[in-house]
Amino acid sequence: MTNQNTIGAATALDALFKPRKVAIVGASADATKTGGRPVTYLLEHGFKGEIYPINPKVSEISGLPCYPSVEALPDTPDAAIVLLGAERAHLAVRELAERGTKLAIVLASGFSEAGAVGQARQELLRANAGGMRLLGPNTIGAMDLHNRIVLSASGALEGKNLPVGGISLASQSGGILGALLSRAAARGIGFAKLASTGNEIDLDLSDLIEYYAVDDDTRVIAVYAEGIRSADRFRAATQMARKAGKPVVVFKVGRSEFGARAAVSHTGAMAGEDRVYDALFRQCGVIRAERFGDLLDIPAMLATARTMNGRRVAVLTSTGGAGSLVADACGMGGLDVPLLDSPTADHLSRILKSDEPVNSNPVDVTLAGVKPEVMTAATESLLASDSVDGLVVIVGSSALAQPEIAIGALTKGARSSQKPLIAYVSPDAPDIVRQLNLQGIPAFTAPETCAVALNAARPVAVPSSAASTRTLPPPPDLGKGTLNEAEAQELFAYYGVQVPQQRVVQTAAEANAATRQLGGKVVLKVLSKAIAHKSDIGGVKVGLTPETVGVALEAMAAQVSKNGAPVIEGYLVQKMLTGGIEFILGFRRDPQLGPLVLLGAGGVFAEIMGDTAIRLLPISEDEARSMIAELRLSRVLTGFRGGPAYDVDALVKAILAFAEMGESLGSRLTEAEINPLFVMPQGSGVVAADGLAVIE
Numbered sequence: 001m002t003n004q005n006t007i008g009a010a011t012a013l014d015a016l017f018k019p020r021k022v023a024i025v026g027a028s029a030d031a032t033k034t035g036g037r038p039v040t041y042l043l044e045h046g047f048k049g050e051i052y053p054i055n056p057k058v059s060e061i062s063g064l065p066c067y068p069s070v071e072a073l074p075d076t077p078d079a080a081i082v083l084l085g086a087e088r089a090h091l092a093v094r095e096l097a098e099r100g101t102k103l104a105i106v107l108a109s110g111f112s113e114a115g116a117v118g119q120a121r122q123e124l125l126r127a128n129a130g131g132m133r134l135l136g137p138n139t140i141g142a143m144d145l146h147n148r149i150v151l152s153a154s155g156a157l158e159g160k161n162l163p164v165g166g167i168s169l170a171s172q173s174g175g176i177l178g179a180l181l182s183r184a185a186a187r188g189i190g191f192a193k194l195a196s197t198g199n200e201i202d203l204d205l206s207d208l209i210e211y212y213a214v215d216d217d218t219r220v221i222a223v224y225a226e227g228i229r230s231a232d233r234f235r236a237a238t239q240m241a242r243k244a245g246k247p248v249v250v251f252k253v254g255r256s257e258f259g260a261r262a263a264v265s266h267t268g269a270m271a272g273e274d275r276v277y278d279a280l281f282r283q284c285g286v287i288r289a290e291r292f293g294d295l296l297d298i299p300a301m302l303a304t305a306r307t308m309n310g311r312r313v314a315v316l317t318s319t320g321g322a323g324s325l326v327a328d329a330c331g332m333g334g335l336d337v338p339l340l341d342s343p344t345a346d347h348l349s350r351i352l353k354s355d356e357p358v359n360s361n362p363v364d365v366t367l368a369g370v371k372p373e374v375m376t377a378a379t380e381s382l383l384a385s386d387s388v389d390g391l392v393v394i395v396g397s398s399a400l401a402q403p404e405i406a407i408g409a410l411t412k413g414a415r416s417s418q419k420p421l422i423a424y425v426s427p428d429a430p431d432i433v434r435q436l437n438l439q440g441i442p443a444f445t446a447p448e449t450c451a452v453a454l455n456a457a458r459p460v461a462v463p464s465s466a467a468s469t470r471t472l473p474p475p476p477d478l479g480k481g482t483l484n485e486a487e488a489q490e491l492f493a494y495y496g497v498q499v500p501q502q503r504v505v506q507t508a509a510e511a512n513a514a515t516r517q518l519g520g521k522v523v524l525k526v527l528s529k530a531i532a533h534k535s536d537i538g539g540v541k542v543g544l545t546p547e548t549v550g551v552a553l554e555a556m557a558a559q560v561s562k563n564g565a566p567v568i569e570g571y572l573v574q575k576m577l578t579g580g581i582e583f584i585l586g587f588r589r590d591p592q593l594g595p596l597v598l599l600g601a602g603g604v605f606a607e608i609m610g611d612t613a614i615r616l617l618p619i620s621e622d623e624a625r626s627m628i629a630e631l632r633l634s635r636v637l638t639g640f641r642g643g644p645a646y647d648v649d650a651l652v653k654a655i656l657a658f659a660e661m662g663e664s665l666g667s668r669l670t671e672a673e674i675n676p677l678f679v680m681p682q683g684s685g686v687v688a689a690d691g692l693a694v695i696e
Contacts, residue, residue, distance in 0.1 A: 047148060097130040141154065167189070172224060192215070193212065228277075247287060313336065334455065344384075397426065482692070505553075515573055599655060
């Protein structure tokens with residue numbers, strides 16, 4: 001093939017969104033068929049470039065010359081849509097690559113999603129592309145609404161005069177792309193660019209995010225994800241978007257915990273797939289849409305570029321019930337609906353012709369009448385208030401008769417301030433919703449969505465992602481499989497985590513001698529690579545003395561044997577720790593997103609408590625501290641209710657040490673865990689009182 005050097009992603013995406021010449025391989029003369037749609041849509045939506053339909057059976061399609069093959073084209077297309085089935089698509093891809101086309105969009109399904117046969121087809125497709133880039137297969141294509149370029153077969157393009165705006169969408173599903181486009185059009189919400197990546201044989205979500213980050217028409221990036229191919233690429237792409245001031249909103253489908261089922265450690269059980277995605281999105285400064293509808297509502301809010309600089313919300317209403325619904329939803333969403341300050345209350349009393357200051361919130365204008373001048377003045381007054389960070393205006397049933405009053409008041413009021421201003425449309429009034437959105441006023445039909453939108457408009461705090469610059473120590477010599485506790489603690493100590501004084505023993509007499517050497521009370525534990533959770537089988541005894549440890553060892557041996565445990569390797573006599581708070585510190589290599597660390601409330605109830613924080617590697621000191629702050633248990637560390645303060649700095653160092661251990665060992669380390677990790681009083685450090693590690 002002539003095109004041996006791989007074309008850069010940015011160049012390929014320029015060909016996708018800014019083509020001058022487009023080929024349609026397998027174009028149909030029947031506009032009602034999928035194969036007939038791309039040519040029809042390009043013409044109907046006003047594409048100004050050259051269109052080259054390819055079909056050896058016809059000479060003309062929609063008034064355009066139709067060519068028998070790629071070779072017969074009068075010029076090289078920038079991009080091509082391949083409409084052939086999975087069995088033949090690779091042939092067209094090869095011809096396009098040889099011709100020098102920059103990008104091919106492969107719509108057909110029947111590739112990797114269809115089992116081994118489909119996977120073989122996909123590999124053949126990739127091989128035939130050479131240096132040409134691919135979108136798909138199993139995609140619906142892409143579109144740039146600003147420039148009226150639609151390289152797609154989506155039925156959503158049947159709609160005329162689609163609203164144009166600042167939201168760009170990257171979707172792994174073609175069907176979802178069409179659904180969002182049609183829903184947005186019905187509500188008056190405008191998109192800039194849209195593309196579906198399908199099976200992501202080549203170009204993926206991260207490529208699109210990077211492209212949108214530097215796109216002049218894009219203000220907000222919306223992402224529909226079924227999975228992320230590379231966490232590192234995704235982090236780099238979203239960092240580009242963040243630096244460009246473009247928020248990224250992601251809806252991640254598939255909240256399965258399948259990945260946690262085979263885990264050995266508590267960490268593996270608690271760091272299920274969805275929780276790891278939560279951590280990734282948090283580290284990237286991405287807003288996670290909890291509901292599918294939020295993937296449209298939140299970007300519509302953010303596209304206004306209005307920032308909610310606090311939590312205080314005012315509600316302006318002409319219907320008490322709807323006002324209460326919104327106020328309650330805001331309160332449940334963590335926002336405040338405070339009483340208004342005196343200057344605002346006095347100003348509103350003059351507007352509403354009230355004898356008393358109007359400091360109540362929601363502000364009800366019913367008695368003053370729903371008049372344009374009243375609604376506009378009240379809107380402007382609330383937006384100007386020092387006690388208000390964002391405003392919700394209720395559009396009640398009276399607007400059905402006079403929609404211009406509500407729409408006019410909101411649009412005029414919006415000009416007076418850059419604070420978030422949204423509408424809650426209480427009756428069923430899709431025309432009013434559409435008109436408000438077209439005017440740049442986000443309009444919602446559920447009170448809960450108002451709270452979601454205002455929360456999304458608050459600044460997103462992202463901890464510094466600069467990882468430690470410390471040189472990683474060379475990995476120690478390790479065995480394979482699950483290490484016993486003594487071996488695991490030796491590994492942790494190697495990376496700088498303090499472990500307690502302890503002795504490995506085999507007999508009651510050795511346990512007695514070890515206890516005398518350590519002094520004070522001890523903990524006795526069974527030692528075995530095959531026992532991950534010793535307490536479950538009676539393999540842990542605490543508070544033992546030289547007089548009781550030998551008897552306890554013999555009783556433990558009998559109990560462990562009775563419980564059917566595997567052959568043990570000995571016993572661990574460990575100096576008993578007191579005065580600390582129990583945490584769990586874990587490491588896991590997620591099969592899809594890579595290595596992570598987990599911190600949480602520890603002890604035997606670790607999984608039940610569910611008080612955990614997760615970060616993907618690498619992490620910085622800022623991120624380690626943010627993990628601690630995220631826990632409910634963190635309140636105890638700083639001296640809760642007159643109690644002592646604990647060694648937070650030492651806990652931060654332990655988190656970073658675990659992260660460095662994961663980076664140093666690479667793919668050899670599958671899981672590791674300290675539970676409990678005792679955080680001692682301030683200045684006394686932390687101690688790993690138990691340990692588990694799994695080595696590949």
